[in-house]
Amino acid sequence: MAITPFFTTTTSTTLPKTMPDIFPLILISGIAVAAASGLMGSFLVLRRMTLLSDALSHVALPGIALGIIFGFQPLIGGVLFLFFGALLVWQIEHKTKLATESVTAVLFVTMLAIGTLITPETELLETFFGNVSHITPFQAILQIIIGLAIIFTVAKYFKPLLITSIAPDLAAASKISQEKMHLLLLVLVTLTIAIGISFVGILLMSALSIIPAATARNLSQSYREFVTLSVGLAVATLSGGLLIGYLTSIDSSIAAVLLNALLFTASLFKKR
Amino acid sequence: MSKINGQNLLKVTELSLVLEGQTILKDVSFEIKPEEVLAIIGPNGSGKSMLLKTIVGLVKQTSGTITWDPGTNIGYLPQRFQVDRYLPMTAKEFLNLKPAPLKSLDKITELVKIDKKFLNTNIAHLSGGELQRLLLAWSLIGTPNLLLFDEPTENVDVVGQESIYKLLHQLQDQMKIAIIIVSHDLHVVYRYANHVLCLNQRMICYGEPQATLTTKNLSEVYGDHAFFHHHHFNDTTENHA
Numbered sequence: 314m315a316i317t318p319f320f321t322t323t324t325s326t327t328l329p330k331t332m333p334d335i336f337p338l339i340l341i342s343g344i345a346v347a348a349a350s351g352l353m354g355s356f357l358v359l360r361r362m363t364l365l366s367d368a369l370s371h372v373a374l375p376g377i378a379l380g381i382i383f384g385f386q387p388l389i390g391g392v393l394f395l396f397f398g399a400l401l402v403w404q405i406e407h408k409t410k411l412a413t414e415s416v417t418a419v420l421f422v423t424m425l426a427i428g429t430l431i432t433p434e435t436e437l438l439e440t441f442f443g444n445v446s447h448i449t450p451f452q453a454i455l456q457i458i459i460g461l462a463i464i465f466t467v468a469k470y471f472k473p474l475l476i477t478s479i480a481p482d483l484a485a486a487s488k489i490s491q492e493k494m495h496l497l498l499l500v501l502v503t504l505t506i507a508i509g510i511s512f513v514g515i516l517l518m519s520a521l522s523i524i525p526a527a528t529a530r531n532l533s534q535s536y537r538e539f540v541t542l543s544v545g546l547a548v549a550t551l552s553g554g555l556l557i558g559y560l561t562s563i564d565s566s567i568a569a570v571l572l573n574a575l576l577f578t579a580s581l582f583k584k585r
Numbered sequence: 586m587s588k589i590n591g592q593n594l595l596k597v598t599e600l601s602l603v604l605e606g607q608t609i610l611k612d613v614s615f616e617i618k619p620e621e622v623l624a625i626i627g628p629n630g631s632g633k634s635m636l637l638k639t640i641v642g643l644v645k646q647t648s649g650t651i652t653w654d655p656g657t658n659i660g661y662l663p664q665r666f667q668v669d670r671y672l673p674m675t676a677k678e679f680l681n682l683k684p685a686p687l688k689s690l691d692k693i694t695e696l697v698k699i700d701k702k703f704l705n706t707n708i709a710h711l712s713g714g715e716l717q718r719l720l721l722a723w724s725l726i727g728t729p730n731l732l733l734f735d736e737p738t739e740n741v742d743v744v745g746q747e748s749i750y751k752l753l754h755q756l757q758d759q760m761k762i763a764i765i766i767v768s769h770d771l772h773v774v775y776r777y778a779n780h781v782l783c784l785n786q787r788m789i790c791y792g793e794p795q796a797t798l799t800t801k802n803l804s805e806v807y808g809d810h811a812f813f814h815h816h817h818f819n820d821t822t823e824n825h826a
Binding site: 359472473475476479480482483485486487488489529530533534535536537538539 | 638641642643659661663666668669671672673674675678682683684685707720723
């Protein structure tokens with residue numbers, strides 16, 4: 314694996330290969346998580362909220378750290394902190410006149426620093442970049458359930474979510490509450506980050522949702538194409554990453570991100 | 586929502602809007618009946634678009650009442666609809682997003698005179714005039730009986746504007762829709778409106794165009810200098826003198 318330069322950690326840079334037994338389950342879980350991420354990514358790219366999702370994922374770190382320190386499921390700590398972060402973003406955007414972007418950036422970098430400070434050093438790398446081999450069967454199943462719930466919710470509210478994203482005035486005139494849709498989107502993004510962290514870690518999470526959507530946008534003429542491609546690319550690249558991680562010594566999260574970056578670069582050459 | 590007197594689709598009483606300490610609208614009152622065309626005129630920054638936005642509910646009024654008849658079903662065309670240049674969406678996909686029963690897309694596209702080929706075009710590639718037609722089609726989905734049209738002041742050429750007005754007029758004839766139109770073009774007002782409301786933060790005049798658009802009122806709305814440079818006024822006074 315190519316990363317580690319600035320961490321003086323005792324964690325081996327080659328992740329232990331202990332996942333064969335439940336690999337099929339992890340792969341299915343990965344497909345559900347990637348599909349949800351690709352779907353949410355399509356909205357984030359349209360709404361130009363890509364940096365928000367990136368920043369939001371960092372908020373999970375102190376929660377995960379508390380889980381490790383006090384011996385409860387780190388994912389639960391992460392989820393709690395993510396919701397706290399989403400709620401804070403919501404409050405800043407709707408109840409104050411502060412410049413959301415700057416405040417969000419300050420807040421999340423601070424959270425990353427606090428999280429890094431309190432996370433045991435041996436767990437830091439895994440939290441940053443994910444460790445597929447540590448996913449338990451229970452976690453894999455929970456991720457499948459949440460992933461499917463995200464997909465079904467988006468399917469149910471697809472029209473109002475999309476119309477508030479592209480034409481807020483028209484949505485409001487059609488009696489669609491922009492605030493409610495924004496909150497729903499934040500909750501869905503938060504859940505997507507929560508289930509993706511175990512695969513790609515907090516630092517690479519946005520790559521799982523944003524790059525497939527950005528690539529899809531370069532290649533699509535219609536919205537149907539855009540969403541289908543975004544979901545398809547997310548599923549293909551995460552599955553590809555997992556297989557590479559399974560068959561070689563390359564970390565799956567790094568492989569998935571690099572696959573995504575490669576496809577994005579290739580998409581730039583498509584004639585518009 | 587209370588049923589309002591007689592046949593009014595909408596009644597606005599003493600509406601005022603203050604945003605960040607600045608008065609945008611002051612004591613605006615008017616009403617609109619079925620099949621009526623009400624034109625709202627005034628110079629740039631007079632609060633025309635804000636009035637429509639307040640009526641539609643995009644902005645909350647500071648004081649005054651907006652009373653709708655329960656049977657009123659509105660269609661709204663905003664002044665500006667900026668499409669992200671890279672939004673991957675066809676015109677047909679856009680129309681399908683409207684949260685109202687879409688009985689027949691064919692009928693609507695026929696009404697606003699857009700052809701089938703146009704429906705498969707990416708909306709980011711449409712011209713200002715084509716986008717207006719698309720928005721008009723959007724606003725007609727769900728069979729509204731009151732159309733609120735905020736005139737575009739940019740991105741639509743004169744030919745495009747003229748055909749939009751003709752189209753609105755035809756729609757009014759065919760579908761018996763009432764229209765509130767925000768316009769800076771007095772020509773349009775004389776030609777199509779039953780009533781006119783002149784706005785410059787406060788309501789300066791309200792009534793039938795011929796009786797209401799007096800030289801005195803117009804100079805109060807536009808200011809003496811701007812008023813005399815308003816070429817449309819010269820056109821229309823010749824036509825209607």
